[in-house]
Amino acid sequence: MSPGTPATGRAADLALALALADAADAVTLPRFRAVDLRVERKPDRTPVTDADTACEDRLRAVLAERRAGDAVLGEERGGHLGTGRVWVIDPIDGTKNFSRGVPVWASLVALVDDGRPVVGVVSAPALGRRWWAAQGEGAFTRDPARGVEEGRLAVSGVGDLADAYASTTDLDHWRALDRQEQWLALTRACWESRAFGDFWHHCLVAEGVLDVAVEPAANTWDLAATQVLVEEAGGRLTDLTGAVRPDGGDSLTSNGLLHDAALALVARQG
CATH class of the missing domain: 3.30.540.10 (Fructose-1,6-Bisphosphatase, subunit A, domain 1)
Structure with a gap:
């Protein structure tokens, strides 16, 4: 503000x-x-x-x-x-x-x-x-199917990557950047992985349904709204250097507890 x-x-x-x-x-x-x-x-x-x-x-x-x-x-x-x-x-x-x-x-x-x-x-x-x-x-x-008109969001309490549910957008994005081994390393460390992608996996982290979401390439308009959403739910959204910003070109979203451990596997240099 x-x-x-x-x-x-x-x-x-x-x-x-x-x-x-x-x-x-x-x-x-x-x-x-x-x-x-x-x-x-x-x-x-x-x-x-x-x-x-x-x-x-x-x-x-x-x-x-x-x-x-x-x-x-x-x-x-x-x-x-x-x-x-x-x-x-x-x-x-x-x-x-x-x-x-x-x-x-x-x-x-x-x-x-x-x-x-x-x-x-x-x-x-x-x-x-x-x-x-x-x-x-x-x-x-707001989730009318569950009868929720205004439900407060909170991230999960999962504290170990071995118990985490992770998501990305598309494996080909990682392959095109010659970084697919980083995503695969994260999936091997986690309990389960999916590719829900785009806005949805950030929202699912904010809901506590997912624990980690990673975007190897993203734009400011992809991340600005979801950054404040995730933060206000108790989580973190950074770029893949760990900087808190929506315009870094990529992102890691997490419940906060897993952020550093996940970042160690998918970080990019500067």
Whole structure:
């Protein structure tokens, strides 16, 4: 929080982030599994749909109206993290899933204040789930299937990697970086491993369902919202040098107890 920002201001920021998530859902969910969905490839060969761009444009319009003095960084329209207040948007995290009709995708909205994520919302309407957090206020979820409208999140108490459940996104990411042995070393040290990937495994760490999640390559918009969510649930999110930041290019998320042991296996140098 920047000096002089009142607590009531942070509550208003969270309320706006939740409203932005509502606006995102209103754009993305009607386009999910739409027969006329348009899918293109960006220069980095990752997919982008008409829903991605329409969603980000809608959120930028809301922010221009309600927070005209704040900067915006989005996956599709760009921007810079910089200093001060920056809203960070990933209109659809899990676009490959979205484009193939897999319901595991979400819109991510974060407020980063002087480089530190302070508000985060993850909305996964096709799953019927939402997660949110604000610095110093705890992390929460809505899970209608279990009758939970506002349940507080807490990470697991697993303290030994041998008992840990770990996740990554895709083994090929590790292979492309010539670092797959690091992920395999972590899986050998853990009880079980999966590839839930994207936003979901960070949220599952915050829920205490997973204990460790590792991304060998990630962007600021992938991590800003989930960083504050995990931290407010009692866990840690760092890059793979151990620095606490959403813009380090990769990430390790954990319940905190296992962080150093996991980092020793997957760390990169500088």
